[in-house]
């Protein structure tokens with residue numbers, strides 16, 4: 001089992017989920033068509049989700065430019081590494097930019113804490 005996903009992939013799934021939530025919420029407004037205010041609230045909420053998703057997509061774009069491109073040692077595809085440790089976007093191989101962490105078990109916490 002591989003519980004971790006590449007960070008960029010994770011954010012991308014989140015943005016995609018937001019779009020779906022936005023549409024579902026907007027669709028939900030149909031059920032309240034008797035109450036104009038509820039329709040308005042649902043529509044705005046749905047629109048907010050979709051706008052938020054657009055913002056997240058923009059953010060991914062920014063992150064991608066800052067991420068380091070490396071060739072995955074496992075599948076030999078070019079993937080992007082964000083932070084000190086990340087996963088390959090294609091095969092979920094753990095990758096690190098920090099030579100002191102090489103060979104160690106993958107741990108998401110390396111990104112938060114300083115391990116000296």
Ligand SMILES: [Zn+2]
Nearest residue numbers: 072075088091
């Ligand atoms: Zn790979």
